[in-house]
Amino acid sequence: MFIKRYSVLVLALILLIAGALSGCGGSKETTKVRIGEVTRSVFYAPQYVALEKGFFKDEGLDVELQTTAGGDKTMTALLSGAIDVALVGAETSIYVYQQGAEDPVMNFAQLTQRDGTFLVSREEISGDFEWEGLKNSVFLGQRKGGMPQMAGEFTLKKHGIDPHADLELIQNIEFANIAAAFASGTGQYVQLFEPQASIFEREGKGHVVASFGTESGRLPYTVFMTKGSYINKNKENVQKFTNAIHKAQRWVQEHTPEETARTIAPYFKDTDEDILISSVKRYLEQGSYAESPVLEEEAWNNLLDIMESAGELKERVEPAKVVDNSFAKAAVKANP
CATH class of the missing domain: 3.40.190.10 (Periplasmic binding protein-like II)
Structure with a gap:
């Protein structure tokens, strides 16, 4: 009788430990990252793919997306701490740098490589x-x-x-x-x-x-950026974020416009599928979506030429001042 009771207790203990271990494995800890996108557009299809396909979640990130209409509003949200990462034109980081910011805004992953208009x-x-x-x-x-x-x-x-x-x-x-x-x-x-x-x-x-x-021409038109202080405190998460974006970039290049349109449809509930398909196709055909998150120096110089022509550039800014390509290069190396 004692042996039987002992066996039951041992079995119960084993089941309890197994359940606890199973619970630990199933509750993967995630880190929240708040993105502010300058507008809602098919132009940003890889971002929505990363969200819908769970690429951010696979990296342990809980990404919260909000649309902050306009570059000035998006940058204000980033500088004030209302968002962690901004998806906006690279020129905004140059404006912040030109104002002599102590905490510069750094571009770390390119999403689009041409004007989307x-x-x-x-x-x-x-x-x-x-x-x-x-x-x-x-x-x-x-x-x-x-x-x-x-x-x-x-x-x-x-x-x-x-x-x-x-x-x-x-x-x-x-x-x-x-x-x-x-x-x-x-x-x-x-x-x-x-x-x-x-x-x-x-x-x-x-x-x-x-x-x-x-x-x-080619230029870092829309880029994920954040404050230098955020990068210093969250390097691992910035790398995970960039890994997910690069995976989504690859996915869009390897799938048909129809597949991409179906994937991003939840972000365009009032838009018919055929419109989404034609929009994705148009952007793919002209090479709007960046295939890599790395910001290229030649494209950066074209951006400076455009800003200079518009009279918005006080002086030419070296990429190293506002660009950190280390995360993008690591993402590409891990998933060439």
């Missing part, structure tokens, strides 16, 4: 599009000093158009309201991201006639 005409253009046709038109532009506006001006100048002398340039409309302003009748031309450009084409509100991404 398209030139949309209100009227359908018969025959081949000629940039010369923009002269004396009303152009609904983007915020002064923002990457879309600077890349747009750079392209116009390349085609012999002075945006401030040859156009009636409108720049006083909030970033989030530009599409609505054009839809309501403001401007003959406008710069739009996807999927809005494709939506306007379907609705007959506009026609895509050119790509600013193709025209302005």
Whole structure:
């Protein structure tokens, strides 16, 4: 009787320990990281893929995404500590550096490598599009000093158009309201991201006639960045974050636009699947999505040229001042 009771107690103890060990294995500890994206766009498809496919979770990160419309608002959120990581144009880190910030903002993973906007005409253009046709038109532009506006001006100048002398340039409309302003009748031309450009084409509100991404060349257009102090305290998490982004970049390149569109659909609930597919396809065809999170020096110099042309650069900034490629290079080495 004693032996039987002893055996039962031993068995119960073994089951209890096994259950405890199983519970420990199942409750993987995660670290929260708050991202602020400058806008919601198919342009950022790899980010949504990383979230939907669980690539961040696989790295032990609990990522919280919020949209902080506009580069100035996104940077304010980062500097104030409202977010940990910003997804915004690399030019914003240069603006902070130019202001002499003691805690510089560092770019650590590139997401897009071309301008993501398209030139949309209100009227359908018969025959081949000629940039010369923009002269004396009303152009609904983007915020002064923002990457879309600077890349747009750079392209116009390349085609012999002075945006401030040859156009009636409108720049006083909030970033989030530009599409609505054009839809309501403001401007003959406008710069739009996807999927809005494709939506306007379907609705007959506009026609895509050119790509600013193709025209302005490769540059670190949208980058994940954070404060230098955050990197110093969270190097392991920044590496994990970058690993997940690179995995998502690879996934987008290796899958069809249809598969990517289905994956990111939860972030565009009011957008039809065929619009998402055409938007992803358009960005893939012009090489908008960066295949690697590494910021290349040649692309960085092109960014500086564009900022200099727009009169927004006090002095050329060496990449090392605001770029930390160590995490991106490590991610690529681990998953070539």
